[in-house]
Amino acid sequence: MAETKAREGGAPQPSFRDLLVREMPSLRAFALSLSGSTHKADDLVQDTLLKAWGNSDKFEPGTNIRAWLFTILRNTYFTLYRRQGREVQDVDGVYSEKLSVDGGQEGALDLADFRAALARLPEDQREVLILVGASGLSYEEAADICGVAIGTIKSRMNRARTRLAQLLGIAGASDLAGDRQTGAVLKQGGAIAPKNP
Amino acid sequence: MKANSFGDRNVDEGAESFGEAGLDPNVQDAIGKALKAHFQDLMQAPLPDRLLVLLAELQAKENDQSASQGN
Structure with a gap:
């Protein structure tokens, strides 16, 4: 499971969870872009977080965690969600004012x-x-x-x-x-x- | 059917005749800015509570494990 490197001494490094929290907005933005649906996007991000957490030992520190998470999210989308078809876009409510x-x-x-x-x-x-x-x-x-x-x-x-x-x-x-x-x-x-x- | 048609199918034909060199750097720049603004907008949308709750739960689990390992 997730190791918290900071506990091993030296300069405190962000925990795996901190990295996930930091990437949540970009993950959700990518999920919204892929699925066109806020509901599916939230499911996708949730699945991605769970998978990332369970496979944190496979993440190589020093590499781009955004790329790693996007890969998980994209694979999840294509294996589980895409067959349901692209819904009518309901993301308009997400956008800020014109x-x-x-x-x-x-x-x-x-x-x-x-x-x-x-x-x-x-x-x-x-x-x-x-x-x-x-x-x-x-x-x-x-x-x-x-x-x-x-x-x-x-x-x-x-x-x-x-x-x-x-x-x-x-x-x-x-x-x-x-x-x-x-x-x-x-x-x-x-x-x-x-x-x- | 070609030049001024913005129908779904016809744009592709047009795209090939343009080629990548045909795109003005200013146009590329404008598209780049719009893409970033669009994505930034998506990123600023508030996250639903259930995702924040999930992360909190995962963290709690991690803390429990660390504690039981004597760390």
Whole structure:
């Protein structure tokens, strides 16, 4: 079971539990991103905590505990939860008040638009954006977590970003003339949500 | 069907024609910022009590074990 290294003398180190507590918000954020459901996310985090606690001897101190926990959570999701299908998203209540972020030359990026676009990406693309782009894991860690090659992660990342940019109408300088207009229409009409019939 | 269609299926076709080099660094930067803001937002959501209770229970178990081992 969990060893508390601090008891062995020397500088006090955070206990295994402290590490878990510290990672709970990121674990839950990842669970919310994967499942799209607050209820499932909480179940997932609970399962993950129990598994992590029971397997704490398998965690190598000095390695990234976030990557280790994300691996457990992801495996749990794919073995137990995913077959139930992705529920209608009920995570809206989790978000804080409407926010926008500085989009540089593109002006302010509306976060609600951004989330709508993110929700439309294929699961593997959304996942890699969350792992690498949002939670700050390395390509290598993301590759380990997903059980694929680093090159696969990189290409998913590129495809995901390109597609997001298209959905948001900010696809880039080469297409500004055409896309500016499309983007403006998209933003005004909220055209991200409705799908083509 | 191609350029201006934002329907679910057609975006993929478009994505390939863009290629990774086609994405403006400013756009990449904007997406990166939005991703971080989005995730930060999720992280700030209050944790449900049952998860905090669970951790407390696990800690209590650990303390019991340590105590019985004479630590």
